[in-house]
Amino acid sequence: MAGVMEAMGIARPTFERNNIPDLFAYIRSFGRSVERIYAQPGSPRNGERLFVAKRCVECHSVTPQGDPTRANLRTRLIKGSLMTISGAMWNHGPKMWADMARRGIPMSPLTTEEMSDIIGYLYFLQFIDPPGVAERGRIVFQEKRCGKCHLSPEKGVAPGADFAKSDKLKTQLEVVTEMWNHASTMEEKMLKESLEWPVFRGGEMADLMAYLTSLRAGK
DSSP states (O other): OHHHHHHTTOOOOOOOTTHHHHHHHHHHTTSSOOOOOOOOOOOHHHHHHHHHHTTGGGTEEOSSSOOTTSEETTTTTOOSOHHHHHHHHHHHHHHHHHHHHHHTOOOOOOOHHHHHHHHHHHHHHTTOOOOOOHHHHHHHHHHTTGGGTSBBTTTBOOSSOBGGGOTTOSSHHHHHHHHHHHHHHHHHHHHHTTOOOOOOOTTHHHHHHHHHHHHHTTO
């Protein structure tokens, strides 16, 4: 398509804001049905493997800091929905192809499943926070008065769960799930103890997670 447009003297379009969803809606309006279509979510794990296999990793970094010589997708191209990411990939095409040619990376076509997995991986990246710091999390644990009900190495005996021995706190996602399921019970106990509901700001939640998982790991 890029070659045909160049031959016809048509400038390559770029998409902004809601352009792509609107364009898709227009194309679909020619069909009989306009009911909502749900995209099959891709596998972020498979997308990560494809990201390496297709040599995307040679030009793009995905870590919080990243290699300064590579474009960091965590901060530049991947914020938003499926359509936003698709638009960013399209707009990035000409520069990407030039970089690939310079590096000797062949243009590799993708199947629908592979595209779904890659976009799933890029979409998932925006939900990964920079890692918390366990020592700061220990301070959060103290300041939010979690030790009032839960066992901590500093306090010793407490009526609540011993985080270091719990089988449900092996990962941060498990910690978040348990916090949610435990919220109503915790509220009742805090009301009885005249304790204020803790509010987390900035990176406090990530730090607390790092501290709790470090207890479970025996660190």
